[in-house]
Amino acid sequence: MQALKLILAAVVFIALAPFAVAQETVRIGVVQPMTGPVAYDGNIYVNTVKMVVDDLNAKGGVLGKKIELVIEDGACNPAQSVNAGEKLVVRDKVVALLGAFCSTSTAAMMEVAKKHKVPLITGISTAAQLTEQGNPYFFRAVATTPMLGNAFGAVLPGAVKAKRFAFLVLNDDWGRSMVASYPKSIERAGGQIVATEFFQQSDLQFLSQITKVKASNPDAIVLAANTQQAVALSKQIRELGITVPLIGEGSWTSDSYLKLAGPASDGVYGLVEYVYTIHNPINDAFVKEFQAKLKENPTKFAGAAHNAINIVVDAIRRAGAADPEKIRAALEKTDYNGLVGNIKFDAKHQAYGQTVYLAHVKNGVPEVIETATIAKP
């Protein structure tokens, strides 16, 4: 009898243990690359989330509790991101996950979210197939590459006054989905694709690829790259004597890119989900605080982080409990007004309704020359 009581007590204790932890704070897990080739951009994301959470906590947190962030380095490596996700869910008992950065890592983490029934929100990974898998725990708060392609492919030939387009993109889900989507709408608008070349995540010199693109004699080059590779690409393209406009998806309007690329960044077009020069009350306040606290202008990764954390906290508030299943249900009903307008999720949990921007860099400042609204897919 005594033994039975003990076992019963142990069972009750084990069953209640997660709730005991969850009582004190609302824990949200973040998996971003803090080392590796996109570490710089990953750190911006993490710092932005921290800044937003500090503000929310100063205003009383959510559901009367403080929000606690548990941050792990995924290094844009699928295996490491999965390990980080597992650790956050199993050991830290987070109620929601933010991450990852690279589409391949996010795809791997989605399985963790599904297995443990914890919602996962990405603000960065744009490879289209992520939301096509019907994973009920995965939400994407950013337009996919094909959505950007549909929104902008048609206006590119007119906006940059070019006819012959060459593609030089990262050889991963992102780059591959770019060359599978943009060309159609560019061709419909009267443009022509003259070259499609790839580079690896680890490449830092692109001389062969650039020479090959050059041989195709393009009027404009469309690129997919984040800060470090964007800097190397724009310099090396100019160094090999190519003078045509560059159109980049990725970090092509961020402060660090503009500073590092220097004169090579002048005249670059950025296809972005967020740019700091837009004006609305939420962004004005955000840019001001970001400049004061982090000493630079927010990049699209900061914008993505701002959207993702606010959407999650909004869902927790509406769910009325720090319970992953209820948060998931609340996320489906998201109707969030943020930096880039209104965001809702469709049946596949893909965000729509937000504004996207085509920015043109002049004297180191990205100016918006065209906007488009992401239509419901």
Next chain:
Amino acid sequence: MSPSIAILCQHLLNGVLIGCAYALIAMGLTMIFGVMNIANFAHGEFYMLGGFLAYYLVSLMGLNYFVALPVAVILVVVLAIILQHAIFRRLRDAPMMTTTLVTIGLSIFLEHVALLMWGPQPQSIPTPFPTKPLSFFGVYTTPLYLFCMAVTGALIVVSHILVRRTRMGKAMRATFQNKEASALVGIRIDRIYMYAFAFGAALAAAAGAVLGGFIPVEPTTGSIVTLKAFVVVILGGMGSFVGAIVGGLLLGMAEALGAGYMPTGWKDAIGFFAVILVLLFRPEGLFKRA
């Protein structure tokens, strides 16, 4: 010149530029391997440190570019001498597995030191060269690229002469061939080890410092550099100096031409495919050691 020939020449020029850098880095790796019997997985970190120190000296301390490059290399040499004294001297008779694990640990350590000191942001070294490209019959290059080729090319020739023609080179080659016998004839093995390690590190650091002008450096650059250097060394023959030079140029050319006339997604695969072929049919490498 017809456009297709200009493009071919451009690919060849790209190949020489990158090939010289591969050769320079691989020479250091092969020297450390040949003399000390250490597979140095921290070799790429010397490249990264060379680049970062040059960036630090030029950008943040305002040193003249041409002064900063040798100073950066000297600082890396000092670090290499300290590492040799503190770690590798004690592991002289340790099995290769032990030293390999130590260099892997060292590589992670150096990467994270750089991350802490300079942050994850990629940096490029400001150079005094005009950025406007030069065109020769439709083949483009920049003064910086020419400078890189000149420096890496000159260092390859100078190192080759050092190893072939000087007393120290002779002592090194003797140690390559037989450690005990060289010690018997009065060669101070410890000193030769130190020379080899410092010299190898210097070559990698020099490559990092000059290439940092157009290839941004960041703390994790080292691992891919190490990988490429191993490809070259396996191609050329572990411990073979000439092999490293030829292997480096071959890999540079193969990548440039391969990517130029095949789908570019395959660029990195070319080198590794060549390594598999060499290991299958000529496991000692294209050139025998020493």
